[in-house]
Amino acid sequence: MAKRECGAVREMKKIFLFRDYPFAIGIPAIIFQMLFFYLPLAILVVGSFIAFGEEGRLQGFTLEKLLFFMRAPYFKVIGYSLLLASGNALLCFLIAYPLAYYLAFRGKRIKNILLFLLIVPFWTNFLLHVYAWFFVLERQGFLNIFLQKLGLIHEPIAFLNSLFSVMVMMVYYYLPFMVLPIYSSLEKFDTRLIEASYDLGASWRQTMKKVLLPLSSRSIKTGFFLVYIPSFGEFAIPELMGGDRQMFVGSVVAHYILGDTTGSLGAAFTLISCCALIISATIWFKLIDYLLKRCVK
Amino acid sequence: MRSIQLKKLKKTLQGEVIVDTIDLKIPSGKFFALLGPSGCGKTTLLRLIAGLEQADSGQIFLGDRDITGIPIHERPINMVFQNYALFPHLTVFENVAYSLKLKKMPPATIKSVVQKILEAFNLENHLYKLPHQLSGGQQQRVALARAIVDEPEVLLLDEPLAALDFKLRERMLIELIELQDKLKTTFIYVTHDQFEALTVADQMAIMNLDGQIEQIGTPKEIYEFPTSSFVAKFVGTTNILSGSLTNLETDPYIDIPQLGRFKVHIPQRKDWMKEGCPVIMSIRPEKIFISKKEVQNFSNVLKGTVHSIVYHGRSTQYNVMLPNKTRLQVFEQNEEHFTQEVIDYDNEVYLYWQKENAVLLEK
Amino acid sequence: MKPITALARTANLTLVASTYLFLYVPLIVLLVFSFNSTPFPAPWTSFTWRWYHELFSSGPLWEAFRNSLIIALSSTFISITAGALLIFYATQGGRIGKALVLFYGNLIIPEVVLAVSLLGFFSLASIPLGLATLILAHTLLGLGFVIPLIYARFQELDHRLHEASLVLGATPLQTFFKVTLPLLRPTMITTALLVFIISFDDFVLSYFCAGSSAQTLSLYILSMLRSGISPIVNALTAILLILSSALVLIFFSLRSRTKLF
Numbered sequence: 025m026a027k028r029e030c031g032a033v034r035e036m037k038k039i040f041l042f043r044d045y046p047f048a049i050g051i052p053a054i055i056f057q058m059l060f061f062y063l064p065l066a067i068l069v070v071g072s073f074i075a076f077g078e079e080g081r082l083q084g085f086t087l088e089k090l091l092f093f094m095r096a097p098y099f100k101v102i103g104y105s106l107l108l109a110s111g112n113a114l115l116c117f118l119i120a121y122p123l124a125y126y127l128a129f130r131g132k133r134i135k136n137i138l139l140f141l142l143i144v145p146f147w148t149n150f151l152l153h154v155y156a157w158f159f160v161l162e163r164q165g166f167l168n169i170f171l172q173k174l175g176l177i178h179e180p181i182a183f184l185n186s187l188f189s190v191m192v193m194m195v196y197y198y199l200p201f202m203v204l205p206i207y208s209s210l211e212k213f214d215t216r217l218i219e220a221s222y223d224l225g226a227s228w229r230q231t232m233k234k235v236l237l238p239l240s241s242r243s244i245k246t247g248f249f250l251v252y253i254p255s256f257g258e259f260a261i262p263e264l265m266g267g268d269r270q271m272f273v274g275s276v277v278a279h280y281i282l283g284d285t286t287g288s289l290g291a292a293f294t295l296i297s298c299c300a301l302i303i304s305a306t307i308w309f310k311l312i313d314y315l316l317k318r319c320v321k
Numbered sequence: 322m323r324s325i326q327l328k329k330l331k332k333t334l335q336g337e338v339i340v341d342t343i344d345l346k347i348p349s350g351k352f353f354a355l356l357g358p359s360g361c362g363k364t365t366l367l368r369l370i371a372g373l374e375q376a377d378s379g380q381i382f383l384g385d386r387d388i389t390g391i392p393i394h395e396r397p398i399n400m401v402f403q404n405y406a407l408f409p410h411l412t413v414f415e416n417v418a419y420s421l422k423l424k425k426m427p428p429a430t431i432k433s434v435v436q437k438i439l440e441a442f443n444l445e446n447h448l449y450k451l452p453h454q455l456s457g458g459q460q461q462r463v464a465l466a467r468a469i470v471d472e473p474e475v476l477l478l479d480e481p482l483a484a485l486d487f488k489l490r491e492r493m494l495i496e497l498i499e500l501q502d503k504l505k506t507t508f509i510y511v512t513h514d515q516f517e518a519l520t521v522a523d524q525m526a527i528m529n530l531d532g533q534i535e536q537i538g539t540p541k542e543i544y545e546f547p548t549s550s551f552v553a554k555f556v557g558t559t560n561i562l563s564g565s566l567t568n569l570e571t572d573p574y575i576d577i578p579q580l581g582r583f584k585v586h587i588p589q590r591k592d593w594m595k596e597g598c599p600v601i602m603s604i605r606p607e608k609i610f611i612s613k614k615e616v617q618n619f620s621n622v623l624k625g626t627v628h629s630i631v632y633h634g635r636s637t638q639y640n641v642m643l644p645n646k647t648r649l650q651v652f653e654q655n656e657e658h659f660t661q662e663v664i665d666y667d668n669e670v671y672l673y674w675q676k677e678n679a680v681l682l683e684k
Numbered sequence: 685m686k687p688i689t690a691l692a693r694t695a696n697l698t699l700v701a702s703t704y705l706f707l708y709v710p711l712i713v714l715l716v717f718s719f720n721s722t723p724f725p726a727p728w729t730s731f732t733w734r735w736y737h738e739l740f741s742s743g744p745l746w747e748a749f750r751n752s753l754i755i756a757l758s759s760t761f762i763s764i765t766a767g768a769l770l771i772f773y774a775t776q777g778g779r780i781g782k783a784l785v786l787f788y789g790n791l792i793i794p795e796v797v798l799a800v801s802l803l804g805f806f807s808l809a810s811i812p813l814g815l816a817t818l819i820l821a822h823t824l825l826g827l828g829f830v831i832p833l834i835y836a837r838f839q840e841l842d843h844r845l846h847e848a849s850l851v852l853g854a855t856p857l858q859t860f861f862k863v864t865l866p867l868l869r870p871t872m873i874t875t876a877l878l879v880f881i882i883s884f885d886d887f888v889l890s891y892f893c894a895g896s897s898a899q900t901l902s903l904y905i906l907s908m909l910r911s912g913i914s915p916i917v918n919a920l921t922a923i924l925l926i927l928s929s930a931l932v933l934i935f936f937s938l939r940s941r942t943k944l945f
Contacts, residue, residue, distance in 0.1 A: 199707070
């Protein structure tokens with residue numbers, strides 16, 4: 025029934041009024057989407073190319089703003105963001121896959137509890153988690169006090185405002201995004217394939233590499249991109265936990281948007297970063313495909 | 322008037338002709354069966370009558386009324402679907418009451434009507450259960466009850482027994498016949514199972530893979546007097562022998578190469594019958610008498626060797642090899658525990674039949 | 685699975701355990717110290733409900749909470765309704781399959797970009813920032829979930845049920861309300877829950893699109909964060925954790941019931 029419209033549907037099509045209207049119009053959801061998603065995005069893109077004179081008047085077409093950002097410091101920002109996103113995605117993957125594996129294949133009895141425990145933080149306010157880690161990582165925070173009490177260190181370590189705290193928080197926040205798709209795919213996995221592999225004499229390492237990983241490639245890619253793409257533009261975590269040492273894309277964009285009358289400088293930078301994002305995402309896509317294909321050799 | 326008439330109904334889907342210009346009259350108040358192989362378009366035809374599909378050309382009449390352009394929900398025609406299509410979120414009671422509620426019947430009336438009909442179907446203990454809690458046979462009866470409770474003019478049934486096992490199917494067929502008899506609603510029953518069709522139908526039509534009606538008639542007419550080799554082969558099993566028609570005027574024979582001449586009976590002279598024309602003779606396996614002895618009183622006889630024997634309980638099937646290297650199927654009813662004559666593999670046998678029991682078909 | 689070595693299995697288990705520890709230690713620590721009578725970093729003094737009392741009597745907190753609630757409920761309601769209308773259109777024969785792709789972008793795009801583009805749009809159209817703009821922004825997020833999820837479920841439905849309803853005499857509109865919607869209801873509820881949470885917990889969009897007037901829970905917590913560690917926030921964490929747990933429980937119980945239809 026999926027590809028062929030069922031007779032009832034066709035019937036209704038003939039009877040009801042809607043056949044007279046082209047489908048894009050008349051649907052609230054689609055109008056809304058067009059108006060408030062694509063239109064602003066279009067304005068964003070176009071805005072990057074427009075020069076504004078005094079008092080924000082339109083002056084003409086320009087590449088000036090784009091060129092403004094094609095400089096080393098900004099490239100560095102983009103580069104660091106790409107590194108952050110990639111590192112985050114990789115770390116999440118390394119932690120998430122064994123976790124998903126355990127949930128799907130091993131922890132039969134406590135599976136529901138574990139899933140519940142996984143989702144609860146996911147569904148709790150983001151900032152509270154930031155606060156929680158503040159609490160732990162602050163100079164006068166829990167971890168430092170704890171380590172001092174144990175006598176391991178004598179002076180509090182500045183955990184916060186470093187790349188370390190940013191990474192910790194990133195992984196903490198994005199982990200479920202990676203775990204859930206992989207878990208749901210592994211759960212439906214045909215275990216007979218694994219049994220067949222063992223039957224044919226493969227070790228568990230080989231089976232993981234040649235059977236499990238390649239066949240879960242789709243969910244791995246899904247998880248990867250659910251983490252990679254948002255991580256790139258992550259604003260809140262670096263802003264709150266990273267201090268000012270290194271700026272990432274999100275913070276730069278925010279800085280320009282909030283401080284600029286026309287907001288179009290921020291728009292221009294967003295455009296450039298997005299291009300970088302799309303290109304890098306495509307590269308990662310191909311890379312993952314390639315690596316998974318290599319697994320089977 | 323509850324008759325259905327189709328005039329030059331045509332339906333194409335994705336370039337393929339599913340229903341090819343069909344003219345069909347289904348009499349009022351009868352149990353009508355539409356029989357055909359899978360994919361012949363019989364379900365599409367049914368859906369056209371229901372209104373679930375729209376024809377490319379042609380008309381559909383309910384009695385005198387042209388219902389071609391009338392939408393599904395306004396046609397007084399109900400349908401029983403192959404997988405029952407019971408609403409999973411409604412109880413048995415609510416499923417059956419569905420159409421009555423739409424008609425805004427008072428709740429008290431609905432309750433009594435629904436209860437009565439479910440009692441008649443032996444489902445009074447399952448009123449408030451959900452469909453998935455019922456067995457296949459019970460679901461089928463709920464679907465049936467739901468379709469007839471608002472007294473439609475015509476009831477369409479799309480292979481309703483396909484999902485049931487054999488014994489259940491046999492019983493349901495009888496129940497359906499009794500139901501139709503009582504209600505006098507026009508039933509149109511679509512199936513690819515000839516046993517079902519022959520059992521239930523007052524009248525039936527055979528549809529071929531080109532989307533055309535091959536033959537219309539009573540089950541007996543169709544079985545005993547098929548008008549084409551397709552019908553002869555599709556309904557029941559038959560033996561087909563080809564030859565040429567000779568001696569047409571006086572004492573007609575069919576001349577079969579390597580086998581000889583056999584008397585034929587022509588009840589009605591057809592246009593295509595000419596002296597010497599190629600012709601097919603269809604003779605059903607149960608109409609052939611098999612014996613090792615020579616027997617008189619039969620118009621035709623053929624000699625052969627027993628190639629294989631299949632025991633069917635009620636009957637035994639003999640596959641007999643003929644001199645021209647073709648095989649003939651013979652059914653013999655096992656009337657007695659110990660037969661007078663035992664026919665075994667590789668026996669030389671005589672096959673006898675009366676000329677009236679064979680049918681001549683156009684080649 | 686015998687071929688897996690005991691070592692590998694232990695390693696797996698250890699990793700899983702440490703991951704959960706990693707996820708929960710900060711929260712547990714937070715919870716424990718929400719009952720401490722003296723604010724951190726002082727060590728444990730005595731048990732107290734004081735911070736919870738302060739929490740519940742905090743006016744700005746309730747206002748922020750109320751705002752977040754309004755925004756979350758509104759955006760959930762709007763996106764679910766829009767989804768239902770879209771499904772209705774689909775039942776009338778509208779070809780939605782291709783239009784679906786239009787909605788994927790909502791979740792893929794980094795939230796900053798979305799916020800930025802919306803800000804530009806709002807300033808261009810001279811729309812003042814406030815609750816309304818936030819609701820709008822969150823609805824976009826909501827649609828990104830609602831449309832794909834509900835449409836996917838709609839496609840799984842047995843369309844013979846719609847046909848049966850029509851044949852029995854229900855108009856297309858009646859069929860939609862009596863058959864389609866009830867069958868979609870479980871999915872709609874779980875999706876609504878999801879959207880509600882996403883909106884309630886959202887930070888980035890609120891940060892950019894709230895303007896000076898609207899205060900959401902996230903922004904409130906932010907302001908408290910800026911002023912340093914405070915046990916009140918500990919208490920707040922505890923409360924919200926309980927709330928989230930309740931919602932997750934509801935979600936799980938609904939998910940298992942969905943299997944029926």
